[in-house]
Amino acid sequence: MMKSVTSKIRRLATALPCTLFALVPLLAVPGAAADAPKVGFVYVSPIGDAGWTYQHEQGRRALEKDLGIKTTAVEGVAEGADAERVMRDLATQGHTLIFATSFGYLEPALRVAADFPALKIEHAGGYKTAANLNTYNARFYEGRYLAGLLAGKSSRSGVAGYVAGFPLPEVVQGINAFTLGMRAVNPKARVVVIWLNAWYDPPREREAALTLINQGADVLTNHSGSPAVPQAAEEKGVKLIAYTSDMRRFAPTAQLAAVTHHWGGYYTRVTQAVGAGRWQPQPVWGGLKDGMVQLTAVHPSVDKRTRALLEQRRHDIVQGRFQPFSGRLVDNEGQVRQASGAMSDPAIATMNWFVDGVQGKLSK
Structure with a gap:
């Protein structure tokens, strides 16, 4: 596979x-x-x-x-x-x-x-x-960047856990954008990735979520198809930024917001x-x-300053004033991938490397 x-x-x-x-x-x-x-x-x-x-x-x-x-x-x-x-x-x-x-x-x-x-x-x-x-x-990476900002503002440990399906460019984009957003507000933040090599496997999604929590993650997110990760976050008392759907019915206390598809x-x-x-x-x-991607269902506990930051950055992306993959980008092996400027669409679309701050590897 x-x-x-x-x-x-x-x-x-x-x-x-x-x-x-x-x-x-x-x-x-x-x-x-x-x-x-x-x-x-x-x-x-x-x-x-x-x-x-x-x-x-x-x-x-x-x-x-x-x-x-x-x-x-x-x-x-x-x-x-x-x-x-x-x-x-x-x-x-x-x-x-x-x-x-x-x-x-x-x-x-x-x-x-x-x-x-x-x-x-x-x-x-x-x-x-x-x-x-x-x-x-x-x-989706645009919403993921906003989610990373929220995770960075909300995490006490500075460690987020990411349950991921397959190592395809779309998934890698999301992991990288989330990490860049998180490190924009906490430069020492880390994102730990566990690969499922499946899109939909609730037992393994749950197992991966629990493993990440045991490794110190106090915020979870995922690129997988079931509510298993939100349910694990709710059960274990860690925070969640849901993906694809609003998962409040499964994680009413844990969910900080959701990156939703329309x-x-x-x-x-x-x-x-x-x-x-x-x-x-x-x-x-x-x-x-x-409107194909949105950051929705922001929890009432999120403070006004964080909400304002999210809205300002969302507005900047919509207006074309900011692109998540811009500026100097270094991968998690120390190689400079971009010195300045904004990454082109073809480069984003074929992304197969992790930014600095991601703890995990991609199969070559």
Whole structure:
């Protein structure tokens, strides 16, 4: 599994500098379209009550409400052959637009797209396009930087624990941005990472969280699919900055805030574009400015000065006055990765190293 992931990172590093990241304009949503396509969604885990798949499900429901249509969702679909089978089934059943919502769906989606030229596929987080396959993603690292600021202000030990899925650039971006945010307010802060090599594995997520707490972390965050990390934080009395969803129902005392994902507006606009014949395979990378990522549910205990800092930095990012990966950047092995300026999108998109302050390693 690790060898496969590492291979994907290398291919990503080769492909993305040639990829145009262009953001589709966020337009007002008109009424229901009579010619709306038949839309399907493929999810890598159960929908559940929170997490990555849950947020995509909220986007699907928003699409249905916005356009007054019914869509199809298939949950718990493993990456690989199973994903290809499900997408082929959806295409055969007459679906003309499919949202494939997991990184490992890319190659199966490309094969299905090639065999069904009238079908449009939108793949979450991918790095390859085709005439009828597009990719979309969000700058989750922008929200992660804000989360790091909050963690730095809130941690007494100066140690945060990070439960991470796979060592892909998107995950690495989040870890690095979180660390940079934390060290902006506490230069001695450390972020300890434990890899799961899985997106959704509640028992192992919990085990990793408990290990990090035992290693001194008094703030936890995660890039994994279940509420297990929030539940562990609540049980053990440490703080949490949740990811993908607001996890207050699982960690009402522990949660300081949540970095949340919002897909509804994008799903509605893509569906309208397909129905109107305006759809193009133009990769999308949204962020705080576009509402795809937000820092939400800030706990009432967070003081006014910290709230003001978070809002000011959020505003700076939205206005283009600040970029989390700017200035001098040194990795956790002492190598200078950037002397000055702001990192380019291709460099961010292929990030495969840890900033100073991260305790952990990436597979080469």
